[in-house]
Each structure stands twice: as structure tokens, then as C-alpha cells.
Amino acid sequence: MIQVELTPNPNSLKFVSDRKLSEMSGEEFKKNNLQKITNNTIKDLLEIEGVEQIYISDNFLTVNKKADSNWEVLKPMVIANINHHLEKNKGPIIKSTKVVNTSKTEEDTKIVSDIKEVLNTKIKPAVARDGGDIQFLSFTDGVVKVLLRGSCSGCPSSIITLKQGVQNILCHYIKEVKSVEAINE
Numbered sequence: 001m002i003q004v005e006l007t008p009n010p011n012s013l014k015f016v017s018d019r020k021l022s023e024m025s026g027e028e029f030k031k032n033n034l035q036k037i038t039n040n041t042i043k044d045l046l047e048i049e050g051v052e053q054i055y056i057s058d059n060f061l062t063v064n065k066k067a068d069s070n071w072e073v074l075k076p077m078v079i080a081n082i083n084h085h086l087e088k089n090k091g092p093i094i095k096s097t098k099v100v101n102t103s104k105t106e107e108d109t110k111i112v113s114d115i116k117e118v119l120n121t122k123i124k125p126a127v128a129r130d131g132g133d134i135q136f137l138s139f140t141d142g143v144v145k146v147l148l149r150g151s152c153s154g155c156p157s158s159i160i161t162l163k164q165g166v167q168n169i170l171c172h173y174i175k176e177v178k179s180v181e182a183i184n185e
Helices: 030-034 039-047 071-088 112-131 158-173
Strands: 001-004 012-015 025-031 051-056 061-067 132-140 143-150 179-183
Touching: 001 071, 012 071, 012 179, 025 030, 025 039, 030 039, 039 051, 039 071, 061 071, 112 132, 112 143, 112 158, 143 158, 158 179
Parallel strands: 143 179
Antiparallel strands: 001 012, 012 061, 025 051, 051 061, 132 143
């Protein structure tokens, strides 16, 4: 059963499943990279006229559409594609193909480790509820750089969320953090 949830981004909807959709922590796929995508279900979703981007996580899939596309037309097609996969396959849409290294590298200073901890425990769960994801990229001279994905990508309120939410939380818990910037992929 697929549940559809609104996100703060009017051009993005979150499609939630009671089954596992991905074995990966979160993957993003864009229509402009369609030739490189080998997953048939993701490819089928991106080939729907008006769909621009797919973000898939454990039990949800976020679809970003063109501003002039209509959700009333797109929604049933997205649900049908997800249900088709779930009916024909026992496994998730995205299977784990990467070996995830969870050990800390030499680059993981105490501050970076603390930033990642706050992002993973306090910020990521809230962002995921809205169909998005936030990924740590770097920390230099008091500035944390992050990547916003899923419904957060292109969302009109993402700058407010970034500055009033993410930045405030990180500055509160880690005194070395002075600001947060989003990098676009």
C-alpha cells in the first residue's frame, strides 16, 4: 500500500510504502542522467512526462516534478509504477551494491564527527519526514557545507530551513560552527 504525503516543496510529493523500497541509505536520480540509470523501475518513473527527479530511501520515494506539471495526472502513474514493482518483485527497488565503510577516516576530526552526529540524530530524521535528505560534505573555517536532496532539492523554503533550522541546531550543539551552506549537485 502506498501512502502519499505532502512536502514543504509544492513540486515534490513523498510516496511511503509499508515495504522496504531501498537497501541503500538514500539515492537520488535525475532525468538528465537517464542514460546512465540501469534500474528499470527508477528509469520508468523518470520517463513519466513531468517527473524530473527521484529520491529513494528505506521506505519512501520522493518525486520532484516540473512546476507546470499536474500532481493529479502524475500521482496515479507514480503509484502504479511503484505497485507494479512491488507486485512483481519480492525485493526492494534499490538493492545494496555498495560496501558501506562505517569506520572513521583520518579526516574525521572530533568536530566533524560531532557535526555528523548532530546531522544524523537531530536533523536527518526531521528532513526525512518531509521526503528529503541532508548529507554532510565538508567543514572549513566554521562553515559546514551540506547537500540537500529529495524534496529539499529546489524547495522554496529550503533556505529558511537551512538557516533557521539546520544552522541554529548545529551552532547550538557545536560552538565551532558559524554557518551552514547548501551545495547544489
